[in-house]
Amino acid sequence: MPAPSPSAARAGFPVSRQVLADHVYEALLEWLMDGRLEPGAAVSIDGMARELDVSPTPVREALARLEHTGMVRRVALKGYRVAPVFTREDFAELMEARLSIEPVNARLACSRMTPDGLDALKQAVEDLKTAPRGGTFAEYRSYLEADERFHQLIAAQANNQFLLAAYNTLGGQIQRFRLFGGVGITDAEQAIAEHQAVLDAMAGGDPEKAADMMTEHVEKVRGRAMADAPGD
Amino acid sequence: MPAPSPSAARAGFPVSRQVLADHVYEALLEWLMDGRLEPGAAVSIDGMARELDVSPTPVREALARLEHTGMVRRVALKGYRVAPVFTREDFAELMEARLSIEPVNARLACSRMTPDGLDALKQAVEDLKTAPRGGTFAEYRSYLEADERFHQLIAAQANNQFLLAAYNTLGGQIQRFRLFGGVGITDAEQAIAEHQAVLDAMAGGDPEKAADMMTEHVEKVRGRAMADAPGD
DNA sequence: GCGCCTGCGTTCCTATAGGATTTGTGCCAT
DNA sequence: ATGGCACAAATCCTATAGGAACGCAGGCGC
Structure with a gap:
């Protein structure tokens, strides 16, 4: 879809290129870290995909990585939620x-x-x-x-x-x-x-x-x- | 037809059901932990999918989680490899x-x-x-x-x-x-x-x-x- | 011989489609 | 009025297709 810039072949691309899932990961992490996503809130895969204008696939990958940080939690077949407030x-x-x-x-x-x-x-x-x-x-x-x-x-x-x-x-x-x-x-x-x-x-x-x-x-x-x- | 038995209506299904990506994750983790996957070896997404007889999607999700453990490493657009031997x-x-x-x-x-x-x-x-x-x-x-x-x-x-x-x-x-x-x-x-x-x-x-x-x-x-x- | 490039297969990456499951709503029976 | 069932919408999950990038082999020019 982002056809205009198919490759980072422009001058001086970063030493390690990023793929969509990386950007989604960073966006979600930023939203988690600055309070835009509140504890307990549902993080819908499809919803995030619509909001970020990407397909659900990279969102799923980003959330899988985030789960391991403890900031979001997953329940099989039910989806992801932001981890609840600390007790x-x-x-x-x-x-x-x-x-x-x-x-x-x-x-x-x-x-x-x-x-x-x-x-x-x-x-x-x-x-x-x-x-x-x-x-x-x-x-x-x-x-x-x-x-x-x-x-x-x-x-x-x-x-x-x-x-x-x-x-x-x-x-x-x-x-x-x-x-x-x-x-x-x-x-x-x-x-x-x-x-x-x-x-x-x-x-x-x-x-x-x-x-x-x-x-x-x-x-x-x-x-x-x-x-x-x-x-x- | 009163067939209210969705699927897991068997006696005592696990409190939290698992999806394919979970099984793939566990299989990969076991292979990593018992030496079947050697350090430095490439872990091809498509290859693993063929071997486990699933589609690449759950394999990708499982690898994304594993990456965060440090046991596999990812290079964008190049794929995953088992982390190298310890120096x-x-x-x-x-x-x-x-x-x-x-x-x-x-x-x-x-x-x-x-x-x-x-x-x-x-x-x-x-x-x-x-x-x-x-x-x-x-x-x-x-x-x-x-x-x-x-x-x-x-x-x-x-x-x-x-x-x-x-x-x-x-x-x-x-x-x-x-x-x-x-x-x-x-x-x-x-x-x-x-x-x-x-x-x-x-x-x-x-x-x-x-x-x-x-x-x-x-x-x-x-x-x-x-x-x-x-x-x- | 050495370097470059060109073509091809493999693999990764994203989008899309469809089946499966959960959740919410309304209706019916008790 | 309450509990249960059926239906519908939303969501998750998996498979598949196709575009893009990488790696490699072979050929060409120097």
Whole structure:
């Protein structure tokens, strides 16, 4: 159907070309990560195909991949739904998992840090500080993005493909919780200070301290969230 | 005609029915896990469809899910291949990741252990002891299966969906390494003793010791494997 | 001989069609 | 009024067809 551009043979196509299913995957992931698809909502294959103006086949493939991230769930012969909102137990489990992985990432990232990596981290913290944190979602969206980016960069700098994959799975869930956890951004000052503490330890080249600061950060995030949202 | 028996009206159909793509997924996973599909081998969509006597569509869906486990890799417009053999660095990274997750699993599993769970663990260790460890693959296949099962059970008993998901991703890679790491089973006696030590700590209800024993086990596995397979 | 290109088979990728299943609605019997 | 059945629409699931890209072999020019 997109006959006008049958091939990416134009100058400088990406090193690895993408197919339709990849674009669908990215579109769905973006919609999940920025709240356009709400927890519990049905994700119809045919419906998505109509909306994206593609056939159901690539949508099916993209959803099959997304299922493995835990962000959508499938019931045979019934279809896909966005994973439901976190319960209090889910959140506790997520934080427990973060506590077992992120401090390790921080320690490894610190000992293997590159100058570029450190710059990127500094930029993320800077973005956190300058990001608006107003009431509407569109406002503090960039704040959440910078938060997620900070942790993702550390996982990447740890230079371990398996830990990175494990974190990325968690990261999607964390971001979904940030969006739908019920609480807005009520702890920006403290969170920024904790991020800064991690960054300082990294810049100082102290792996153990970086790990400790990360542990402290995640524990405090857990404490604040559990206090803010006692319901459920 | 009062024929209200759609199809699954047989006695006790599974709570969640399966579709073709699920069967294809399981078949491929089994072939990957028992060595029938060797690292680097091409996994043709059409070819698999012919072999399994289904259309390419469910095969494509199954492979899309498998890609996210890291056991197969996809190159756009070129197809899927079984992930290549582990390099020495890959193995080191895998063990590093295990060391950050499995001791935590062991600690949590110990404090949350159920009697049934403990029985299953005991059975796994028993199976390890009695499994043949002869030279041919078919011989020590059950040994590898019991090994993987032991660790998987602990991850399940930890009662944390995220840690379980993280472990399962690692577990597939671990099993693939056990199969294709180049070394057969040269350390059964020591490995069994280490498993027994973990089990004893679990049975004794000492979470910290369980975690320590697990750490020790993984570290020793790493040490033995690095010594056995110095190449690469 | 070496490099390039041209043709062909294989494979991937997307769209489409049709069967199977679930869900929602309305009617009928109790 | 309530429960159950039948019918209809929407959706999922699988198969199939055809276009597009890749890999390879063979031939041509240098």
